[in-house]
Amino acid sequence: MTEKRLYQTVARSILDMIESGSYPPGTRLPGERELAERFDVSRVVVREAEISLEALGRVEIKVGSGVYVRDPVAMTGLALPRVTPFELTQTRLLFESECAALAATMITDEQIAGLEATIERMKTAPHDTDDGEAADRDFHLQIAQATDNEANVFFLKTLWRMRTEIDPVKRVYSAVCHADTSHRVNEHSEVLEALRARDPGAARIAMRGHFSRLLEALLDASERQAIEDARRRSIENRERFLKSAIGA
Amino acid sequence: MTEKRLYQTVARSILDMIESGSYPPGTRLPGERELAERFDVSRVVVREAEISLEALGRVEIKVGSGVYVRDPVAMTGLALPRVTPFELTQTRLLFESECAALAATMITDEQIAGLEATIERMKTAPHDTDDGEAADRDFHLQIAQATDNEANVFFLKTLWRMRTEIDPVKRVYSAVCHADTSHRVNEHSEVLEALRARDPGAARIAMRGHFSRLLEALLDASERQAIEDARRRSIENRERFLKSAIGA
DNA sequence: GCGAAAAAATTGGACAGACCAATTTGTCAG
DNA sequence: CTGACAAATTGGTCTGTCCAATTTTTTCGC
Numbered sequence: 001m002t003e004k005r006l007y008q009t010v011a012r013s014i015l016d017m018i019e020s021g022s023y024p025p026g027t028r029l030p031g032e033r034e035l036a037e038r039f040d041v042s043r044v045v046v047r048e049a050e051i052s053l054e055a056l057g058r059v060e061i062k063v064g065s066g067v068y069v070r071d072p073v074a075m076t077g078l079a080l081p082r083v084t085p086f087e088l089t090q091t092r093l094l095f096e097s098e099c100a101a102l103a104a105t106m107i108t109d110e111q112i113a114g115l116e117a118t119i120e121r122m123k124t125a126p127h128d129t130d131d132g133e134a135a136d137r138d139f140h141l142q143i144a145q146a147t148d149n150e151a152n153v154f155f156l157k158t159l160w161r162m163r164t165e166i167d168p169v170k171r172v173y174s175a176v177c178h179a180d181t182s183h184r185v186n187e188h189s190e191v192l193e194a195l196r197a198r199d200p201g202a203a204r205i206a207m208r209g210h211f212s213r214l215l216e217a218l219l220d221a222s223e224r225q226a227i228e229d230a231r232r233r234s235i236e237n238r239e240r241f242l243k244s245a246i247g248a
Numbered sequence: 249m250t251e252k253r254l255y256q257t258v259a260r261s262i263l264d265m266i267e268s269g270s271y272p273p274g275t276r277l278p279g280e281r282e283l284a285e286r287f288d289v290s291r292v293v294v295r296e297a298e299i300s301l302e303a304l305g306r307v308e309i310k311v312g313s314g315v316y317v318r319d320p321v322a323m324t325g326l327a328l329p330r331v332t333p334f335e336l337t338q339t340r341l342l343f344e345s346e347c348a349a350l351a352a353t354m355i356t357d358e359q360i361a362g363l364e365a366t367i368e369r370m371k372t373a374p375h376d377t378d379d380g381e382a383a384d385r386d387f388h389l390q391i392a393q394a395t396d397n398e399a400n401v402f403f404l405k406t407l408w409r410m411r412t413e414i415d416p417v418k419r420v421y422s423a424v425c426h427a428d429t430s431h432r433v434n435e436h437s438e439v440l441e442a443l444r445a446r447d448p449g450a451a452r453i454a455m456r457g458h459f460s461r462l463l464e465a466l467l468d469a470s471e472r473q474a475i476e477d478a479r480r481r482s483i484e485n486r487e488r489f490l491k492s493a494i495g496a
Numbered sequence: 497g498c499g500a501a502a503a504a505a506t507t508g509g510a511c512a513g514a515c516c517a518a519t520t521t522g523t524c525a526g
Numbered sequence: 527c528t529g530a531c532a533a534a535t536t537g538g539t540c541t542g543t544c545c546a547a548t549t550t551t552t553t554c555g556c
Binding site: 005007044047048051052053054055056061063080081082083084087088090091094095097098099102149150151152153154155158159162 | 347
């Protein structure tokens with residue numbers, strides 16, 4: 001049960017400190033020197049522990065400033081595949097439409113109320129701000145949560161991480177979403193109506209429609225030069241992947 | 249473009265060495281001292297780099313022996329959520345059925361031939377052996393690959409990691425799969441037929457049927473005591489999750 | 497020759513102490 | 527109150543040394 005290497009036990013201890021709530025996201029952890037003394041290890045070991053936590057995305061190390069607790073939006077280690085905006089949206093269409101259909105069969109009144117509030121937030125908040133994006137995310141996340149399936153929630157969060165953490169995807173998505181705002185709100189409302197009616201088929205169709213329109217906007221935008229670059233890179237990535245998959 | 253901290257550039261360099269193919273999975277990397285000299289940094293930095301790679305699951309450090317390249321089955325950092333067998337199967341049903349439908353619209357003859365070979369492998373290999381399991385995995389993976397979407401492939405691999413790396417899931421799945429073998433082969437054949445006919449609807453239905461039967465077997469098995477425990481634990485996990493989600 | 501036990505070499509793990517660079521904080525002149 | 531400068535804090539890195547686990551080589555009995 002006990003870890004072999006010292007840095008792992010220290011990392012575990014630091015993680016406990018974080019998860020106990022003593023250090024909420026954004027706060028600074030004690031300095032390396034202090035932690036080294038507290039755990040009775042050398043500074044090197046403390047830093048190794050912090051580096052491993054940084055690799056896992058749990059903390060952020062700022063030189064000359066300190067080590068800060070990160071908000072674990074979806075706590076997977078990093079290393080997402082380099083998907084294209086098109087691929088991501090297609091997968092979201094597949095997955096989230098089925099989630100919506102499933103959610104329609106088991107969503108509670110409280111959860112529907114939550115979705116209403118989120119849509120309201122979306123109407124007020126400017127489209128391309130952080131708050132507007134967060135409302136968008138919450139809408140989709142709440143539907144996944146309504147399926148009462150942690151695997152679905154996990155994948156939804158991972159999909160969102162792809163949208164926000166993969167650079168070419170991030171760029172294209174923000175460019176596209178900047179345009180249509182009222183559209184999105186209307187489409188979300190359609191989904192909500194289907195959920196309120198507990199109609200799986202309608203929910204599926206509404207969600208598919210939502211992403212179909214996004215896909216269209218994406219394809220339009222992809223005619224621009226910058227996006228063409230990303231697409232080209234995706235092709236060689238795919239070839240590389242297929243080649244390595246054959247070997248495996 | 250260049251990383252700020254030294255250990256990150258070194259980690260990047262080591263990763264390049266690995267991905268260039270010079271060090272296939274399982275092989276040993278050069279020793280810390282040699283790498284330190286080669287990159288002209290101290291041993292401390294090399295170890296920090298290797299620790300970060302270890303946290304990301306790319307290498308395995310064995311004390312007194314060396315640093316070994318790990319097989320990146322699905323290269324995410326670790327930290328999968330604790331899903332139950334039921335949740336996993338439900339998500340697979342949702343996701344893989346849609347993948348099959350999409351694959352039916354764009355699968356190539358070569359890929360169909362590959363699927364045939366995989367089913368053949370499944371018939372010969374004993375059900376519960378590693379080889380039989382690998383064939384099962386390959387069947388589902390090849391369908392995801394036929395969608396020509398890296399995000400789909402990534403999620404398929406992640407689903408499979410959940411099946412093999414999450415302990416309660418692993419136990420239950422192996423117990424269930426031990427029983428029906430010819431069933432599975434038949435069901436896979438049905439899916440293949442639909443793909444060969446390029447019929448998305450039939451592919452979707454065949455795959456849903458495949459997982460529906462798995463789901464049934466799972467529910468039967470869940471009446472046993474050990475699985476009841478896992479289910480109980482899943483409920484408190486879910487509650488904990490919901491509570492934390494409200495706070496976020 | 498062969499095989500097991502012992503010795504030597506290799507490798508990662510950890511420590512101490514020192515110095516550097518980035519950042520933050522405190523202070524003081526204007 | 528503000529801006530510039532100095533000091534303190536904090537993470538980053540190096541050198542060198544020693545330890546423990548592991549692997550390789552040697553040795554020696556049979």
